Amino acid sequence: MHTDEAKKFDKRNVEGNIRSGIITKKEYESYLSKLIDVRGKLFLPEESPPDTEDKLRKDDEKSPRKKKTKKRAKGK
Numbered sequence: 001m002h003t004d005e006a007k008k009f010d011k012r013n014v015e016g017n018i019r020s021g022i023i024t025k026k027e028y029e030s031y032l033s034k035l036i037d038v039r040g041k042l043f044l045p046e047e048s049p050p051d052t053e054d055k056l057r058k059d060d061e062k063s064p065r066k067k068k069t070k071k072r073a074k075g076k
Contacts, residue, residue: 007013008023009031017023 008017009028014023014028018025018028
């Protein structure tokens with residue numbers, strides 16, 4: 001069975017690769033231990049960055065509110 005080396009440890013394939021004997025559980029655990037920790041880069045939508053909130057507030061203060069007008073439907 002041909003296996004792409006770049007996708008050998010892909011989380012969608014890893015269980016099948018272990019069952020098929022392409023990789024071992026120990027190899028997979030070793031691969032996981034070598035991955036870098038990116039928890040600090042996590043963005044939670046309910047926590048918007050403070051600089052974004054300030055920028056939005058400033059933009060609202062700068063731009064004057066325009067009066068909304070309704071478009072009339074063309075009649076026959």
